[in-house]
Amino acid sequence: MAAALQRARRRLAEAGAAAVAALAWLRLLAPAAGGEGVRALHDEAHAAAALAAGAAGWVLMAVAMMLPGALPAARGLAVTALWTRRGRTVALFLGAYVGVWAAFGAAAYAALAVAGGVPALLLPAVLALAALWQLTDAKWRAVRSCHLLPTLPPRGRKADRACAAAGMRYGRSCLTACWPLMAAMVLAGHASVGLTALIAAVVTAEKLAARPSRLAAPTAAVVAGAALISIPI
Amino acid sequence: MSNGARVRRDIWKLEDEQAWHPITRAYALGVRELTRRNDDPDDPTSWAWQAQIHGLPDFAQDPPYRGQCQHFCFFFLPWHRCYLHWFERILRAAIQGIDEIDAETKAAWSLPYWNYSGGADRLRLPDPFIEETLDDGTANPLFVDVRRPSINRGEPMDALAAGLAEALAPRRYVDDPLAVGFGGAPVSNHWGDNANRTPGPVEGTPHGAVHVAVAGLMGDPAFAGLDPVFWMHHANIDRLWEVWRNDGGENPDPGSEWGTTEFHFHDENRNPVTCTAAAVVDMPGELGYTYEDTDVPDTGRRGRRRRVKPDIPDNPPELVGATEEPVELGSGRSDVEMDVGRATGPAARRGGDPERVYLAVEGIEAVGRPDVTYAVYLNLPDDEDPDDAPEAFYVGNVDLFGIEAVGRVDTDAAHGLRRTFDITELVAELREEGGWDAKAITVTFSPLKHGYDREEPDLPGPVKVGRIGLYYR
Ligand SMILES: [Cu+2]
Numbered sequence: 001m002a003a004a005l006q007r008a009r010r011r012l013a014e015a016g017a018a019a020v021a022a023l024a025w026l027r028l029l030a031p032a033a034g035g036e037g038v039r040a041l042h043d044e045a046h047a048a049a050a051l052a053a054g055a056a057g058w059v060l061m062a063v064a065m066m067l068p069g070a071l072p073a074a075r076g077l078a079v080t081a082l083w084t085r086r087g088r089t090v091a092l093f094l095g096a097y098v099g100v101w102a103a104f105g106a107a108a109y110a111a112l113a114v115a116g117g118v119p120a121l122l123l124p125a126v127l128a129l130a131a132l133w134q135l136t137d138a139k140w141r142a143v144r145s146c147h148l149l150p151t152l153p154p155r156g157r158k159a160d161r162a163c164a165a166a167g168m169r170y171g172r173s174c175l176t177a178c179w180p181l182m183a184a185m186v187l188a189g190h191a192s193v194g195l196t197a198l199i200a201a202v203v204t205a206e207k208l209a210a211r212p213s214r215l216a217a218p219t220a221a222v223v224a225g226a227a228l229i230s231i232p233i
Numbered sequence: 234m235s236n237g238a239r240v241r242r243d244i245w246k247l248e249d250e251q252a253w254h255p256i257t258r259a260y261a262l263g264v265r266e267l268t269r270r271n272d273d274p275d276d277p278t279s280w281a282w283q284a285q286i287h288g289l290p291d292f293a294q295d296p297p298y299r300g301q302c303q304h305f306c307f308f309f310l311p312w313h314r315c316y317l318h319w320f321e322r323i324l325r326a327a328i329q330g331i332d333e334i335d336a337e338t339k340a341a342w343s344l345p346y347w348n349y350s351g352g353a354d355r356l357r358l359p360d361p362f363i364e365e366t367l368d369d370g371t372a373n374p375l376f377v378d379v380r381r382p383s384i385n386r387g388e389p390m391d392a393l394a395a396g397l398a399e400a401l402a403p404r405r406y407v408d409d410p411l412a413v414g415f416g417g418a419p420v421s422n423h424w425g426d427n428a429n430r431t432p433g434p435v436e437g438t439p440h441g442a443v444h445v446a447v448a449g450l451m452g453d454p455a456f457a458g459l460d461p462v463f464w465m466h467h468a469n470i471d472r473l474w475e476v477w478r479n480d481g482g483e484n485p486d487p488g489s490e491w492g493t494t495e496f497h498f499h500d501e502n503r504n505p506v507t508c509t510a511a512a513v514v515d516m517p518g519e520l521g522y523t524y525e526d527t528d529v530p531d532t533g534r535r536g537r538r539r540r541v542k543p544d545i546p547d548n549p550p551e552l553v554g555a556t557e558e559p560v561e562l563g564s565g566r567s568d569v570e571m572d573v574g575r576a577t578g579p580a581a582r583r584g585g586d587p588e589r590v591y592l593a594v595e596g597i598e599a600v601g602r603p604d605v606t607y608a609v610y611l612n613l614p615d616d617e618d619p620d621d622a623p624e625a626f627y628v629g630n631v632d633l634f635g636i637e638a639v640g641r642v643d644t645d646a647a648h649g650l651r652r653t654f655d656i657t658e659l660v661a662e663l664r665e666e667g668g669w670d671a672k673a674i675t676v677t678f679s680p681l682k683h684g685y686d687r688e689e690p691d692l693p694g695p696v697k698v699g700r701i702g703l704y705y706r
Pocket of ligand 1: 444
């Protein structure tokens, strides 16, 4: 058993990051699945420290939704790093990547705060926009450019910097690919577990597909469906 | 050889028997007939369409039939075998309809192969490909005037472009993506691996290096199939696959994704057909042909040495040294030095020496279409001239055929490029001669020669290597 675990760890440099993503999902689902008590605790946290809880919620959601699709890229960099730097490579790359999404969240929430209230039709409108975005060329060029990873210097600060830069570059491609979907998540909030799961499935599938652009029409349809359902009646 | 199977002949042996052997001549007349069909742009049996199956200009794709060539990956060999097979059927059917060809030739006709690895006098194009006219004074369909001038003058390619030692060395068809498998690394799914493609060594040399050496149409995947030499070149690459199997190589499971992935072509009656690796691995049984010669050539001292200890450990290779900065290659010699550390992962647990050593040239990029293949040397002393191809330091080649596809994001096949060499035996030799230092290495790149005059390569811009890495396993 221990030997098998050792072997798995040797094969899967990204195993730790996968565990982090799984924990993020558990935490995200807890208020919905955990019954009245957990929900109350969760609401209390948001009431007591709205900004901190909101920020934590957003980052949690970004980790849960975005980490799984980025694991192969992290692995690709880790297996070509020095053996002692594999874990560090995964952490720096994915840390910078999540940082890009955190910055996006901060900007989006700031814009919302400035605008004051949110019209009820904004969420369906943004989802409709996201569905259209799935059909553009720019979207799929961005998805494909996620697969083009740079080579990293072997050691030292230089390697750290290059690795973080690779995560940011990857984040920028991913942001270009998914910004309307994630803008919808800003509006819906992390309590919308159904929408979170749906969009996470879409962004993960298109990252991992061998021929991503074949998913253009089906994912556009799924997101358009979500737009319809989200229209308040 | 099974009874009734046709034999793909060596063009050199045909021409040794008789200049413009009837099989060669029938090829020329068949090419002429297919070229006539170019008037109908929708005829899948035309010469132009057949070339477009391989590539369309600017790497455009027209699924499922055109712009489909499988490069830098483990589909390279089976896809091209399918491609050649259906092309051969179309050409063979066309030849049956040509009156000047005798019945015996019609019955025996198969695509000949160009074996350039059989000695110094075989490194050039056979005469029927460089003569401008046929004996009746009409234009020779096998002649293409935009090839490299030295090639059309009948001058030899650099012998390193036709070397087989690296091509035939791997014992596995598919290996760890950081190591070297005969057929190239899997690509079909990004799950678990990044998109830095690693072709099998045979796809680099002789395949890519010969494309670059002939140049002209052959130098561009979008037009290569328009040069009649292309088909004979690929017949030879396909033959080398059988040579490798003859040498004990084993193909992947035909039931795997490698075996069952479908590719699309047309038959001689213009009907669509699908083809899989599983359907073409048994050549005489399924396809009805064999090759004249699939004997394993002697690949020198290092090749023999590799046979002594062919076992490969199962753990992945681990990086022990790499360049700090990207490297730019030009039209002359480049020496790159780097530090090497010790293995600290699985390769260290056995204590002492790694079982396998790999040199990887990673993140290869270029501007435009550089007309060059680089020979790579390890720890080449300053006073050694790479133009003498000093075998004691020779690693292999980095060819750049198809490099234009690297880094493009307009098709789903977006990918980077890595070339990996198994240098275990070279390192062992260097160590015996005192030419190995486990703390630092020097890697030298030097362009192959073009023709007797040693033409300089024509580079639209520098060739960039993101990193050179040394891996232990
Ligand atoms: Cu080719």
